[in-house]
Amino acid sequence: QKEVEQDPGPLSVPEGAIVSLNCTYSNSAFQYFMWYRQYSRKGPELLMYTYSSGNKEDGRFTAQVDKSSKYISLFIRDSQPSDSATYLCAMSATGNQFYFGTGTSLTVIP
Amino acid sequence: EAGVAQSPRYKIIEKRQSVAFWCNPISGHATLYWYQQILGQGPKLLIQFQNNGVVDDSQLPKDRFSAERLKGVDSTLKIQPAKLEDSAVYLCASSSTSGTQYFGPGTRLTVL
Numbered sequence: 001q002k003e004v005e006q007d008p009g010p011l012s013v014p015e016g017a018i019v020s021l022n023c024t025y026s027n028s029a030f031q032y033f034m035w036y037r038q039y040s041r042k043g044p045e046l047l048m049y050t051y052s053s054g055n056k057e058d059g060r061f062t063a064q065v066d067k068s069s070k071y072i073s074l075f076i077r078d079s080q081p082s083d084s085a086t087y088l089c090a091m092s093a094t095g096n097q098f099y100f101g102t103g104t105s106l107t108v109i110p
Numbered sequence: 111e112a113g114v115a116q117s118p119r120y121k122i123i124e125k126r127q128s129v130a131f132w133c134n135p136i137s138g139h140a141t142l143y144w145y146q147q148i149l150g151q152g153p154k155l156l157i158q159f160q161n162n163g164v165v166d167d168s169q170l171p172k173d174r175f176s177a178e179r180l181k182g183v184d185s186t187l188k189i190q191p192a193k194l195e196d197s198a199v200y201l202c203a204s205s206s207t208s209g210t211q212y213f214g215p216g217t218r219l220t221v222l
Binding site: 004006008032034036041042043044045046049088090092095096097098100101102103 | 151153166203209212216
């Protein structure tokens with residue numbers, strides 16, 4: 001079983017839609033959770049960083065962590081064509097070594 | 111603030127050849143990471159440095175891959191000899207004490 005599971009998609013939504021991206025994990029020691037956005041031929045760019053459980057909001061982005069279910073989510077409100085990218089989740093037990101999901105490819109159609 | 115710099119951006123070699131990648135982290139970042147990202151997959155950690163010491167190299171194929179971080183700043187990752195399955199993007203990242211990792215643009219390696 002992989003440490004982190006993420007549906008690769010692809011996911012295609014109309015502009016303005018709410019997007020939900022998810023990851024599940026198996027290691028109950030994970031307590032640091034990140035979401036990265038990666039445009040084609042670019043390095044990953046940090047979007048959200050959450051410690052332990054709960055919600056964190058930043059503009060149109062909301063990250064949720066449910067440690068009891070070993071499940072994390074990233075919500076994008078009012079999605080824009082510029083949000084079209086691959087979204088990677090990453091998590092760690094110590095805040096050092098992070099395990100990445102395979103990424104979900106998102107396309108927002110104007 | 112300058113980001114993580116990597117070079118070259120692209121490299122094409124034949125199998126059994128050698129190749130080296132260079133990374134310059136964000137100034138002041140003590141921790142440096144090398145990741146391998148195969149097409150359609152998430153980044154896989156190859157090696158992590160804290161200053162010039164190795165913290166984790168458990169997933170580094172040591173028979174052909176080597177890395178060093180002299181003086182605790184720049185780092186080089188070398189593959190010798192390269193195999194077809196080494197075709198991937200090699201990402202360098204750095205972090206400060208906060209743990210947040212900042213990635214460079216990557217080096218896209220194609221092994222023919």
